[in-house]
Amino acid sequence: MPLLLQLQQLHRARQAKLSCGAPPPYLSVSARASPPAHHRTMSAQCVPLHSELSSEQLAADALSLSVDMELLLRRLAVVVAVVALTAATAAEGYNITKILGDHPEYSQFNKLLTETRLAGDINRRRTITVLVVANGDMGALSGGHYTLPTLRHILEMHILVDYYGAKKLHQLARGDTASSSMFQESGSAPGTTGYVNITQHRGGRVSFTAEDAADSATPSSFVKSVKEIPYDLAVLQISKPLSSPEAEAPVAPPAPVNLTELLSKKYCKNFAGLLASNADVYSNINATKDNGLTLFCPVDAAVDAFMPKYKNLTAKGKAAILLYHAVPDYYSLQLLKSNSGKVSTLATASVAKKDYSYDVSNDRDSVLLDTKVNSASVTATVKDADPLAVYAISKFLQPKELFKVTEDLAPAPAPEGPKKKTKKKKPSTTSAAAAPSDDSSAADSPDGTPADEVADKAAAAPSVLARWVTAAATVAAALALAA
Secondary structure, three states, rough: HHHHHHHHHHHHHHHHHOOOOOOOOOOOOHHHHHHOOHHHHHHHHHHHHHOOOHHHHHHHHHHHHHHHHHHHHEEEHHHHHHHHHHHHHHHHHOHHHHHOOOHHHHHHHHHHHHHHOOHHHOOOOOOOOEEEEEEHHHHHHHOOOOOOHHHHHHHHHOOEEEOOOOOOOOOOOOOEEEEEEEEHHOOOOOOOOOOEEEEHHHHHHHEEOOOOOOOOOOOEEEEEEEEEEEEOEEEEEEEEOOOHHHOOOOOOOOOOOHHHHHHHHOOOHHHHHHHHHHHHHHHHHHHHHHHHEEEEEEOHHHHHHHHHOOOOHHHHHHHHHHHHOEEEEOOHHHHHOOOOOEEHHHHHOOOOOOOOOOEEEOOOOOOOOOOEOEEEEEEEEEEEEEEEEEEEEEOOOOOOOOOOOOOOOOOOOOOOOOOHHHHOOOHHHHHHHHOOOOOOHHHHOOOHHHHHHHHHHHHHHHHHHHHHHHHHHHHHHHHHHHH
């Protein structure tokens, strides 16, 4: 029996017993002496109850009902907890590389998703359908006939920006529909050439055809569902790659980009100077930009304000903090605004056993970067063209691996108090405290270790779950009592 129905029945039973104890309190004395017919009927119905049960028994029954309701509410809380945990697990997202990795027959398609950097784009999205092709049906996609940019366009045609599970495919309202693909959404497809037509045929067969496919092209057929996360992700196998002349057209290689020149012209001249002065760092970033790079460059005023701390870092620390501003993946501004999460940096791969990551979030139309030491916002777009994105930011990012974690990042925090004794210290000591090097104790402080971050998040989860359970139990009780 549903929990809410049990609660309602218990409540009605309790009201029936309590109503037999005395006339309603809102009746006058005369009315109580001579109750209306419907009250006399109710009283007559209650005579057997009064004749059989004593006041002690009635009290015991009331207590039993209260205990039963409490047990039911506890059961409801357990159900809510399971639902909340399931929802939290689903919210963590998915990994298309891992999903296809469990199916060796799609290994070639999976490899191309990684090489074209589309795997990351898929993982960051919700409500998406991926049309995969088995190794034996890849055709020209596996023969090295296309350049990487062209392959990206072709694969984008196989990623629909809507959810089409197997059930939905066989329940198309008019027997056919058109869905936009990532190729259409990227802006590279002229007109509507990035759309995919989905058609349901007699006998339940479903076919897929690119909007600009030649009349002689044979449609690709739905084979089976590989993986479905309802309304979020559907991975479907189709019989062969979609044919799209626009997607298969050669893509001109991007024009060479001089990072120093680009940064110097827009907002980040001082940061460009820091990169140019460190040959190894500049070489690392420059070699990454053609394969996918997002660079956050502090504006000139932010660099000027940070220079006293920067000068006190060791050579290793300076290299790490510059690489910390570079993310080895392309993030369009739209992706940054619509997705939140932790990103790794070039410093993550360059410095052994160090995290060097930060959180990207959005506040309305602003993109925020939080390092746990300080936070910065994206103030302007310097360049946003796949595979390179450069954004100007309001502050110089300070990694927790080099600086002490700030507990309160609220603007203009009140000072803890005068530190007269600090002024008496030697200048070198004061500078080191303000900007510890990569070898300082602050870098290894337990306050900023990744393990502590995990612990904080783990501690926060039960609190959120408790609020869910409490709220659900309260609502359930209110619904039962109102019935």
